[in-house]
Structure formats: structure tokens, C-alpha cells
Amino acid sequence: MYPYLFRIFSRDIPSYGVCMLLAFFLVFALSVRRAKQKSIVMEDVIIVGVTAVANAIFLAKLLYILVTYTWADITAMLASGDFSFLTGDGLVFYGGLIGGILGAFLGARIAGLPLASLESSIVPFLPLGHAIGRIGCALAGCCYGIEYDGPGAIYYPDTVFPFPADVGYFPVQFVEAFFDICIMLCLLFWSKKELKSWTLLFRYLFLYSILRFCTECLRGDAVRGQFFALTTSKWISIFLFCLSLAFFVMQKIRYKSSEKTMTNKNGPA
Amino acid sequence: MAVASLVLGIVSLVFSLFFSALGWPALLCGVLGIILGAIAKKKPGASGMATAGLVLSIISVALGVICWIACAACIGSLL
Numbered sequence: 001m002y003p004y005l006f007r008i009f010s011r012d013i014p015s016y017g018v019c020m021l022l023a024f025f026l027v028f029a030l031s032v033r034r035a036k037q038k039s040i041v042m043e044d045v046i047i048v049g050v051t052a053v054a055n056a057i058f059l060a061k062l063l064y065i066l067v068t069y070t071w072a073d074i075t076a077m078l079a080s081g082d083f084s085f086l087t088g089d090g091l092v093f094y095g096g097l098i099g100g101i102l103g104a105f106l107g108a109r110i111a112g113l114p115l116a117s118l119e120s121s122i123v124p125f126l127p128l129g130h131a132i133g134r135i136g137c138a139l140a141g142c143c144y145g146i147e148y149d150g151p152g153a154i155y156y157p158d159t160v161f162p163f164p165a166d167v168g169y170f171p172v173q174f175v176e177a178f179f180d181i182c183i184m185l186c187l188l189f190w191s192k193k194e195l196k197s198w199t200l201l202f203r204y205l206f207l208y209s210i211l212r213f214c215t216e217c218l219r220g221d222a223v224r225g226q227f228f229a230l231t232t233s234k235w236i237s238i239f240l241f242c243l244s245l246a247f248f249v250m251q252k253i254r255y256k257s258s259e260k261t262m263t264n265k266n267g268p269a
Numbered sequence: 270m271a272v273a274s275l276v277l278g279i280v281s282l283v284f285s286l287f288f289s290a291l292g293w294p295a296l297l298c299g300v301l302g303i304i305l306g307a308i309a310k311k312k313p314g315a316s317g318m319a320t321a322g323l324v325l326s327i328i329s330v331a332l333g334v335i336c337w338i339a340c341a342a343c344i345g346s347l348l
Contacts, residue, residue, distance in 0.1 A: 017335035024334065043307040046323075050307075050330075054300040110304065 002139045019136025023129035024053065030128070035121040040113070048107035048118055055103025056096040063095030116197040123200045124187035127208070131180035138173035145170030146220040172218045176211065183207045196251060206244035213237040271309040274322025277302030281329035296333040302326030 004012040028049055032042045065074065108115035137143040141156040146169065153168030187204055216233050230238075277298045284295035306323030309316075 013335055021331055021334045041311065043311045046307040047304055050300055050303045054296075107304075110308070 005139075015139035016133075016136035016142075019132050019139065023132035023136075026132065027122070027125045027129040030125045031118075031122045034124075035118060038117065038121065040117065040121065044111040044113055045118065045121065047111040048104055048115070049122070051107030051110065052100045052103035055106065056100035059099025059102075060096035119198065119200055120191040120195075123204055124184055124191050126204065127180040127184040127187065131177035131184070134173040134177040134180065138171070142221070143173055144220050145172035145218050169220055170218050172215055172220075175218070176215050179211050179215075180208075183211065198247070199251065202244045202247045205240045206248075209237040209240035209244065213241070270305050270312075271316055271319035271322060274302045274306035274309055274326065275318050276322075277305065278322045278325025278329065282325050282332075285329045285332040295329055299326045299330035299333060303330065 002015050005015045005018055006013055028045065031049065032045045035045050036042070069077075105115055108118070134143070138154065144154070144156070147167055148170040149168045152171050152174075154171050155166070155168050183204065186207065187200060190203060191200055213234055216231055216237070219233075281295045281298035281302055284298065302322055303326040306319050306326055309319035310323060
């Protein structure tokens with residue numbers, strides 16, 4: 001579609017980069033606005049956010065290198081002074097997810113505040129950033145759908161990937177973006193209630209894992225490998241789904257047990 | 270810390286604008302500049318130097334995101 005949006009000083013500006021930047025700033029701005037209502041300063045949100053994102057990109061890159069190259073390749077390239085694999089294309093979102101969570105804890109430590117205090121300020125807007133990123137994917141022609149020639153099919157005559165010009169693809173990026181916005185609206189609704197720590201995050205992971213599992217069937221860029229007839233993304237979605245369910249069950253058990261304790265303390269009415 | 274943020278912001282911006290081969294080091298300097306600038310701004314009596322360092326670092330990181338983290342990052346994405 002439109003891999004480059006415009007040209008500045010003889011440099012083509014990639015549309016995905018612009019979308020990522022827009023996503024970062026929008027999520028930051030909305031998170032800061034929300035955090036101010038809880039008397040959390042902008043600088044704390046910046047520290048946590050930047051640390052999380054930087055760590056996410058670092059681990060995403062590291063994991064990409066580890067799954068793409070063998071150790072012998074890496075040492076050979078380093079020995080020959082070829083560092084292009086460190087700065088070239090490719091990130092693994094799974095590494096980004098882990099890196100982002102670890103980075104957020106580190107950022108909270110640096111800022112000197114509990115990460116849970118920022119949960120309702122940041123988590124509801126993560127799907128929004130994701131949705132904008134998906135639009136960027138559509139513009140660049142990556143993360144595309146299965147071959148499809150019905151209404152709304154997307155054609156990629158001019159992208160960074162070699163697509164045949166006359167083949168249409170399912171607009172899975174826009175479908176994912178739409179449902180990401182729906183998830184954001186649900187999270188915004190729930191964030192107004194008094195929820196226990198991490199409930200909002202796990203509700204997000206629960207909803208997203210279902211969305212991702214379903215849209216994976218509509219993806220045409222299955223270069224991520226398969227294990228026992230399921231793609232890696234589907235396995236990750238199943239893992240996140242089970243993890244979220246386990247969290248909700250544990251919460252319910254703890255709530256019932258604390259209710260029982262209160263009843264025993266107060267005695268029968 | 271404000272001075273460090275300003276220096277990192279300037280270095281990062283110079284790398285971003287004039288040395289395209291140093292994209293990732295520029296991003297790293299920019300990220301560190303943002304964190305140090307934000308920490309310096311939180312302290313009472315924060316100077317304009319902290320703000321300047323923070324702003325320069327943000328600009329250089331923004332340039333880095335646009336110019337280097339392009340959609341080829343999607344290749345190999347597992348989620």
C-alpha cells in the first residue's frame with residue numbers, strides 16, 4: 001500500500017515508523033492524563049514507559065537474533081566485523097512482551113513507585129497503540145492476511161515485500177485494529193471500577209489471547225513456525241488464555257477465603 | 270543528572286541526524302537521556318537543563334523510531 005508516507009531531506013519516511021511514533025505518543029499522552037488524576041507525575045509515567053518500551057525492543061531484537069541465527073553464525077559474523085545482523089530488520093513480539101513487562105518493573109523501581117499504581121493509567125491504552133501499529137502494518141504490507149478477493153480485499157502492488165500485484169489479501173490488520181479498539185473500550189469501562197491489582201492487565205491478556213487465536217486463522221504470513229498443527233502464535237495465545245484464567249480462579253479462591261475469615265472473625269449473626 | 274541528560278540528548282540528536290549508521294547507539298543514548306532527564310525533573314528546583322535534555326532526547330528517539338524501526342520489524346513477529 002503506502003510503505004513510505006513522504007520524503008524529507010532526500011530520506012523516505014516509512015509509514016510504519018510514523019504509526020509507531022503516533023502510537024507511542026498517544027498512549028503516553030493518555031496515560032499521563034489518567035495518571036495525573038491519581039496524583040502521579042508525568043515524569044514517572046515517562047520513566048516507566050520509556051524503560052518498558054526500550055527493554056521490549058531490546059529483548060525483541062535479541063530473541064529475533066537467537067531464533068534466526070545459530071551461535072556459530074553469530075560468532076563468525078562478530079569475528080569478521082559484520083554487525084549488520086544487530087541493526088538489521090526483525091523483531092520478535094514475544095520477546096518484546098517479556099522485555100516490556102520486565103522493563104516496566106525496572107522503570108517503576110527507578111521511579112520509586114509500585115507498578116500496580118500505574119496499571120489503570122497505562123493498560124487500557126495499550127490496545128490503542130497496538131491498533132495503530134496494525135494500521136502501520138497494513139500501510140507497509142506486513143502481517144498480511146490470507147489470499148482473498150471479496151469485499152475489502154487489500155492489494156499490495158508497492159510494499160517492502162514482494163507481493164504479486166493482482167492478488168488480494170484479507171484485511172486482517174484492520175480487523176485486528178477494530179477489535180483492539182473494542183478491547184480498549186472494555187478496559188476503560190472496567191478501569192473505572194475498584195479492581196484488585198493486575199486484574200485489568202489479565203483481563204486484557206485474556207481478551208487479546210482470544211482475539212489473536214481467532215485472527216491467526218486469517219493470517220497469510222505464517223512464517224513463524226508450527227508445532228503440532230498450531231502456529232506459534234496460537235500456542236502463545238493458549239498459554240496467555242490459561243494464565244489469565246488461572247489468575248481469575250486464584251483471585252476468586254482468595255476472595256472466598258478472605259470472606260470466610262471475616263465471617264469467622266465476626267462470628268455468626 | 271540534568272547535565273548528563275543534556276549531553277546524551279545532544280549526542281543522540283547528532284547521531285540521528287548526521288550518522289545514519291549509528292541508529293541504534295543514537296536510540297540508546299536518547300533513551301538514557303529521557304530517563305535521566307525525567308529523574309532530574311522530578312527533583313525540587315529542577316533546572317531548564319533537565320527539560321532541555323529531556324526534549325532533545327525525545328526528539329532524537331522520535332527520529333530513531335521513524336527512521337530505523339520500520340515495518341520490517343514485523344518479520345518474525347510471533348504475536
